[in-house]
Amino acid sequence: MKTEADAQSSDISLALESWYAGRGGHLLDATRTRLQATLDLAFGYHILQTGPLAGHNLISESPINHHIVASDNVFGGPGLLCHGDELPFDSDSVDMVVAFHALEFSTHPHACLREIQRVLRPRGHLAIIGFNPHSLPGLWRRLRALRGDGLWSHHRPVSLQRLTDWLHLLDCQMESVRQLYPIPPRGHGRLRRCIDAVDAWAMRYDLPGGSLYLAHAIKQIPGARRPRLVAAAQRTRLVGLAVAGQPTAAPRHQRTPGEDRAA
Secondary structure, three states, X not given: OOOHHHHHHHHHHHHHHHHXXXXXXXXXXXXXXXXXXXXXXXXXXXXXXXXXXXXXXXXXXXXXOEEEEEEOOOOOOOOEEOOOOOOOOOOXXXXXXXXXXXXXXXXXXXXXXXXXXXXXXXXXXXXXXXXXXXXXXXXXXXXXXHOOOOOHHHOOOOOHHHHXXXXXXXXXXXXXXXXXXXXXXXXXXXXXXXXXXXXXHHHHOOOOOOOEEEEEEEEOOOOOOOOOOOOOHHHOOOOOOOOOOOOOOOOOOOOOOOHHHHO
């Protein structure tokens, strides 16, 4: 049975897909281009993309052979249906994770990041793509949220400072941050050429204030077999299972009330 949370997740995915098909198309193309350099750094057996936009596969050009695209709704045809804070993989089993808006549209972003860190192998690569709240477009999105916009009212932005703190607590080292398009392309003719020139200059030097950030981190702690916690079947929130050939499932650490707020 489809729950209210599942319906909300589907609405977010549809709205975000619509936004990328219109105003955000330039960001999607730039993200693919900038992400490729990070994808080329990772080697191994498994690469995972997680987030609400399963229809946009950002990991298809990775040198890693086994690609897994996971989401918590069927929109976009993900290869794996599961909630972002309960990934059905063993600890230390995935070589790279690409979190494509996976944190900022989650009700438990810190738990989602902790779960990603759990499944990532030691020295594994993590790429986090998110909207930057400290930007001109970020201010516009906040105003839209205050007006009750269907998409942005569900948006819980994670700033780079908060993300860096969370990664530090999880023993992940931030390697680099790239920021894209401080000014959304608008207008025509001379105005558009001026905006494009400013954006190109800012992105060349990765200046702060970009509409979207691409953060690259590496898991530092050594691998270890962590104790598995057995949960009652009725408590699980998995909505799908891994297909043959994927890392095997393992229950995850249980959240405590208010944990994300404390983080």
